[in-house]
Amino acid sequence: MTAAAALAAIASFTASAAGAAEEVKIGFTAALSGDFAAYGENMQRGLELAIGEINAKSDNGGITLAITTADDRGLPSDGVLIAQRFCSDETVDIVMGYSFSSVALAAATIINDCQLPVLASAVTSPDLAGVSPYFRRNVLTDAVQGELAGTYAAKVLGAKRIAALNQQDDYGIGGTDAFVAAAKAAGAEILSREAYVLGTKDFKTQLTSIKAQTPDLLWVGGFYTEAAKIAQQARQIGLDVQILGSDGLLSPKLIELGGASIDGTILYGMFDPSVAKPEVQAFVKAYKDKYGEEPNAWAALAYDAGYTLNEAAKLAAAKNGKVDRVGLNAAFAEIKAVPGVTGPTTFQENGNREGTVVYLQVKDGKFILAPKQLN
Numbered sequence: 001m002t003a004a005a006a007l008a009a010i011a012s013f014t015a016s017a018a019g020a021a022e023e024v025k026i027g028f029t030a031a032l033s034g035d036f037a038a039y040g041e042n043m044q045r046g047l048e049l050a051i052g053e054i055n056a057k058s059d060n061g062g063i064t065l066a067i068t069t070a071d072d073r074g075l076p077s078d079g080v081l082i083a084q085r086f087c088s089d090e091t092v093d094i095v096m097g098y099s100f101s102s103v104a105l106a107a108a109t110i111i112n113d114c115q116l117p118v119l120a121s122a123v124t125s126p127d128l129a130g131v132s133p134y135f136r137r138n139v140l141t142d143a144v145q146g147e148l149a150g151t152y153a154a155k156v157l158g159a160k161r162i163a164a165l166n167q168q169d170d171y172g173i174g175g176t177d178a179f180v181a182a183a184k185a186a187g188a189e190i191l192s193r194e195a196y197v198l199g200t201k202d203f204k205t206q207l208t209s210i211k212a213q214t215p216d217l218l219w220v221g222g223f224y225t226e227a228a229k230i231a232q233q234a235r236q237i238g239l240d241v242q243i244l245g246s247d248g249l250l251s252p253k254l255i256e257l258g259g260a261s262i263d264g265t266i267l268y269g270m271f272d273p274s275v276a277k278p279e280v281q282a283f284v285k286a287y288k289d290k291y292g293e294e295p296n297a298w299a300a301l302a303y304d305a306g307y308t309l310n311e312a313a314k315l316a317a318a319k320n321g322k323v324d325r326v327g328l329n330a331a332f333a334e335i336k337a338v339p340g341v342t343g344p345t346t347f348q349e350n351g352n353r354e355g356t357v358v359y360l361q362v363k364d365g366k367f368i369l370a371p372k373q374l375n
Contacts, residue, residue, distance in 0.1 A: 021062050021064065022061075022062050022063050022064070022313070022317050022322065022323055023064050023065075023066055024063060024064070024065050024066070024093050024094070024309065024310075024313045024323050024328075025065075025066045025067075025068065025091050025092050025093050025094075026047070026051075026065060026066065026067045026068070026092075026093070026094055026095075026096050026309070027068055027070065027082075027086040027089070027092040027094070027095045027096070028043075028044060028047060028067050028068065028069045028070070028095075028096050028097045029069075029070045029071075029072045029079070029082050029086075029095060029096075029097045029098060029103075030043055030044065030071070030072065030097040030098060030099045030122070031071070031072060031073055031074035031099040031100065031103075032044065032069070032071035032072075032073075033071055033073055034073055034074060035199075035225055036074055036099060036100075036223060036225070038224075038251045038252070038253045039099040039122055039251065039298050040071075040097065040099045042251070042295070042296055042298035042299040042302070043097055043099070043121050043122060043298050043299065043301070043302035044069065044097070044302070045287070045290075045291055045295075045299055045302075046121075046287070046295060046298070046299030046300060046301070046302035046303035046305075046306070047067065047096060047097070047302040047303065047305065047306050048067065049283075049286060049287060049290060049299075049303055049306075050302070050303045050304075050305075050306025050307055050310075051065045051066075051067060051306055053286070054306065054307070054310050060310070060314070061314055061317065061318075062317075063310065063313050063314055063317060063323070065306065065309070065310065065313075068092070070082045070085070070086075072098075072099075072103050074099055074100045074103060075103065076102050076103050076105070076106035076107075077106070078103070079102075079103035079104065079106045079107040080106050080107055080110060082107070083095070083106075083107035083110040083111050083116075084110055086111075086116060087110060087111065087113075087114035087116055088114075092116065093116075093117070093313075093323060093324065093325055093328055094116070094117045094118070094119060094309060094325075094328060095107075095111060095116060095117070095118045095119075095120075096118070096119050096120070096121070096302070096305055096306075096309070097120065097121065097122075097302070098118075098120040098121070098122060098123045099122050099123075100122075100123065100171075101123040101124060101125030101127070101128060101170055101171060102125075102169075102170065103123075104118070104120055104123045104125075104128060104135075105125065105127060105128060105131065108128070108131045108132050108135060109132075111132065111134060111135070112131075112132035112133070112134055112135075114325075115134060115325050115326055115329070116134060116325055117134050117135075117136070117325060117328050117329040117332060118132075118134060118135045118136065118137075119136050119137070119138065119305050119308065119309060119332070120135070120136070120137040120138075120139070121137065121138055121139055121298065121301040121302045121305050122139055122298055122301065123137060123139070124137075124139055124140065124141050124142045124145065124171065124174075124175070124247070125141070125142060125170050125171065125174060126141045126142060126143045126174055127170065128141075128351070129141065129350040129351060129352050130349075130350035130351065131351070132351075133329070133351075134325075134329050135351045136332055136347050136351040136352075136353075137351060137352065137353060138301055138304060138305050138308060138342070138345050138353045139270065139301055139353065140270065140352075140353060140355055140356075140357065141174075141352060142170075142171060142174040142175035142178065142246075143174060143175075143177075143178045144178075144352075145175060145178075145246065145247060145268060145357055146174065146175035146176065146177065146178025146179040146182065146221070146246070147178045147179070147181070147182040148182070148268070148356065148357055148374060149175075149178075149179050149182070149219075149244065149246070149268055149357075150178065150179040150180065150181065150182025150183035150184075150185075150186065150188075151182045151183070151185075151186050151374060152244075152268075152359060152374040153179070153183050153186075153188065153217055153219065153244055154182075154183045154186030154187055154188040155186050155374070156372045156373070156374050157217060157242065157244070157266075157372065159183070159188050159216050159217035159242070159244075160187075160188055160189060160216060161188070161189050161191055161213070161214065161215045161216050161217070162183055162188050162189065162190050162191060162215055162216075162217045162218075162219060163190075163191050163192050163193075163210040163213055163215040163217075163218050163219070163241075164176055164179070164180060164190060164192070164193040164194070164218075164219040164221070165193075165194055165195070165196065165203075165206065165210075165218065165219065165220050165221070165222070165230060166193070166194075166195055166196075166219075166220070166221035166222060167195065167196055167197070167198055167221065167222035167223065167226060168195040168196060168197050168198075169198065171221075171222075171246075171248065172195070172221045172222050172246075172248075173195075173221075175221045175246050176193070176219065176221035176246075179219055179221065179246075180193065183219075188217075191210075191213040191215055192209070192210060192213060194206050194209075194210075196222075196226065198223070198225075198226070199226075200226055200229075201229060202233075203226075203229060203230050203233050203234075204233050204236075204237060207230070207233055207234050207237055207239055208237055210239065211234075211237060211238065211239040215241055216241065216242065217241060217242045217243075217244055218230075218234070218239075218241045218242070218243050218244070219244050219245070220243060220244070220245040220246070220249065221245070221246045221248075222245070222246065222248055222249070223248040223249070224248065224249050224250075224251045224253050224254035224257065225253070225257065227243075227245055227248070227249045227254060227258070227265075228253075228254055228257035228258035228261075228262060229257075229258075230243075231243055231258050231261040231262050231265060232258055232259070232261040234261070235261045242264070242266070243264070243265045243266070244265075244266050244267070245265060245266070245267040246267065246268070247267065247268055247269050247270075247297065247357075249265070249267040250267055250268075250269045250296055250297050250298070250360070250367075251296060251298075252293065252294075252296065254362070255362060255365055255366075255367075262362045263362055263363065263364070263365075264361065264362065264363070265361065265362045266359055266360070266361045266370050267359070267360055267361075268357040268358065268359050268360070269296070269297035269357060269358060269360055270297050270300070270301060270342045270343070270355065270357055270358070271295070271296065271297040271300035271301070271341060271342045271358070272358045272360065272369050273294050273295060273296075273300075273367075274368065274369050277341075279339070279340075279341055280341045283295065283300065283303060283341045287299060287303075296367070297342070300340075300341050300342050301342055303340075303341060304338075304340030304341060304342050304345060307338065307339075307340060308332075308335070308338045308340070308345045311331075311335050311338050312328055312331040312332045312335055313328060313331070315331040315334060315335060316328045316330070316331040319331070332347060333347070335347075342355070343355055343356075358370075358373065359372070359373055359374070
């Protein structure tokens, strides 16, 4: 079916089935407690905002969205249990959320076996590409983002001497592998690369060694908790160097934990709240009005995921007269360029999203659009 035909089918369904109730139930899972709860909370807020807006529409063809939530605590073992629970609940039509790739990977076989579609918004491991014909994500992979960041560091920021720190897991390793390869290809020298485990509190030995290498850029491939400590301790030992980080740094908690030491740090994400587009500013206002803070990329991605689900649900209902797991999954494969605040959403055959990133910088305690972008 062409995009035009798909839209025509949706319009036909809307006209013929007005008032016919069709509830699509979302099983939302993420880390909603613990050190990294901010990712899950941001996604939950963005998705709930989208659901509220969609359900308030009078012309949505009878489609309504509902949500049931589970805290997977970022643990693969919990991810398996939650996947089993959602699979056995026949009212659940789709799984959304996921803070950690390891949790999504642990659940993949179970969800595939029960033909339960997944639309994830924060899991970036390349290992998830093609893991199941029922798995999709509207965030870019570590390989794509790391490559873009490495090119950005060398060609846009002009870094010639780079030191790299990454957390010792799939997220930190995968993104940093791609970053290092791209930075080298663009002409930069990688002076050193060191790893750390989640929960590390003292980085001074590593940072002292890095300071002696006189880099002009420090890459941090990790999460905001450790990145805040790295920035603070770098400043304490006099390592005044440009820090460039992965999207795991993108949380208000980075600024809260790091304070003035974070100022000047650059990182990437898929959303810029300062963009003047009406749809972006409407989202920012609605989010701030509801939650009292500015949305970040995780909230924006989940918000867009809600609207992408809605388009797939309308198409599935138009074609099949109802929304079920198999029909919804087929609809995801057909929809193209769904508008959103993070850009249009189109899925590749392996479940990855097409797109690019923007670069943000911390200035005076806020995230702003970095003055230099990768065109």
